[in-house]
Amino acid sequence: MTVAVEFRNVDIVFGKERARALEMIDQGASRDEILAKTGAVLGCAGANLTVQEGDISVLMGLSGSGKSTLLRAVNRLNVVSRGSVMVHDGDRMVDVVTCNDATLRHLRQKQVAMVFQQFGLLPWRTVEENVGFGLELAGVPDAERRERVASQLKLVGLDQWSKKYAHELSGGMQQRVGLARAFATEAPILLMDEPFSALDPLIRTKLQDELLQLQAKLKKTIIFVSHDLEEALKIGTSITIMEGGHIVQTGSPEDIVLQPANDYVRDFIANVNPLSVLTAWNVMRMKHELEHDVDGWVWLDRRATTRFRLDAQDLVIAAERNGQPADWVSCNDVEKLPENGSQVFWATPGTSLKIVMLAMQRSQTAPVALFDEQSRFVGSIGIRDVLNAVLKR
């Protein structure tokens, strides 16, 4: 695995009396004490976090806990008082804290793009001009820019809207334009500061799904700020919980739900039922992690009870369970179908673990197959994967 971003002992203090504030941090003083004695505001302290390439790393916590402060250190929108923020750039790691201006400019143009909560669209520019803005700044030639903008707009389903202005779009659409703009830069690292929190819950859920679908294709590294645990659990590969400027826990969604580090985290997850929060995505094994056999067969479970035969496009052309031909049926129908040993259920990565478990029960513990929107096989969940996720303590 490659590290995309690494925060090393990062302290960020706002205000004049920084040196004194840092001394107080070393003595273990709280934000309130530092503020009272020095007038300086502790943004974050002692932050250590490694973000792997391709991860969606969610920073979560109550208002004022320091999530945005840490995020904004990645492109030096916030100046780090002490420590380093290493960002992957080609074949090297650059310390954003100490790099020169030319390197910083390069990182901002090519490596790190940002999506804000309030969309940040320029009202006098059309949708396509907004999406192409970063490319324009980076000096990408006209023809290439038009092509990249068109393909990103298509990706977020707004190709019909390219000539419209921001005010002619709904909030959800504007945020999609924001996403397209960030994706168009082709920067491998995306910083997203509560991008969906201004949207109503339905649109928000939809955009979360879209982000996951885009991510499955584009495999960016995303650092995503949220104050909503459900959102964090849904989209995060890794979740970092912050309190009063400090990181209190970093872990996978399952870790956070099943092994909260302290009462603050426990409060967050108090009303979360792991079975309905965890999704197939959280526990699935990806296709490449499964055991492959000859002739395009791939085993869905470690016990080798169930296998699929895939064509070159990863579409299923045959299925077997316990050596017999098997049917594959959607998890959406799980409640209608009787228990049956020759069925294999399929779901999408966003399906809740609860439904997946129900499907396993109905199929006498067959693994559940996972498909993407184009019906391509992407991975599976065996009974052991579910047990591991639920029992991990």
Ligand SMILES: Nc1ncnc2c1ncn2[C@@H]1O[C@H](COP(=O)(O)OP(=O)(O)OP(=O)(O)O)[C@@H](O)[C@H]1O
């Ligand atoms: N530019 C700044 N100048 C002074 N203080 C700041 C600045 N940015 C953030 N802070 C302070 O740092 C602390 C952490 O703020 P931050 O915005 O990172 O919190 P957050 O967890 O993102 O909260 P929210 O969810 O409300 O955005 C707060 O006390 C805030 O007032």
